[in-house]
Amino acid sequence: MAGPKTDYGKRYHYLSEFPADVKEPHAIGPDDTVYRYLCASRKIGSIIGRGGEIVKQLRLETHAKIRISENVPGCEERVVIIYSSSEETNSCGDNDDLVSPAHDALFKVHDRIIAEEAVGDDFVEIQLVTVRMLVHSDQIGCVIGKGGQVVQNIRNETRAQIRILSNDHLPNCCIEL
Structure with missing residues (x-):
């Protein structure tokens, strides 16, 4: 049930189109693990990839849902919302710690952004990494x-x-x- 097409050719879902007892598809539930990560707009391509390839792969690998907000005029950042059920678990790291799919996806998204910074200049050692999270x-x-x-x-x-x-x-x- 998509809303009207915008100038950008994307369809948007409107909650008003859904009956009161039907939940929006892929909506964030009250018991879900949710992370909101601020990503510089110039680096968002390292998460999305050409044609959305990278974000699709991250979703498949982690079983988390990943949404990337639209560009907001005058803002140099975009919000990446990563969420999953709190009951699900993924193996993480060498010692097979169990974490939520959202937690797993958060670190994979972060690693992609940091990897892009490291590729940008071979001679600069990354000493300071700034992460902005919304709570x-x-x-x-x-x-x-x-x-x-x-x-x-x-x-x-x-x-x-x-x-x-x-x-x-x-x-x-x-x-x-």
Whole structure:
């Protein structure tokens, strides 16, 4: 049940077209594992690939659903939404740790973006990688923890620099999410 065609030749689904008791196909469920990754628009091709080949392969490999937002005028980033059922598991890494398909896909998407940076200049060693993730306001407490203890433990264990920004710092591509 597709909506009207846009100038870009893409069809959009509108929730109003679905009866109240029918869920939108591939909708994010309340128990799903969901990641929202901000990707620079100039690097999005490393996730999509020619004709969508790479993103299709990532979906097949991980069994996760991956959506890439449309370009928003004036915004240099796009949101990549990766999600799957929390009940499913994939093997991950050399020791066969079990993770959700969304978790597996998140790391594969990230690896593709980082790999593109490494190919860009053979003489520059990558020392700093910046990742921007969106966390829903209902879940940010789980990341911060009481008195900031969870985020501090993550910083100590990973030696990563973690900054949590307010909604005032959201890029335009995130406003509608």
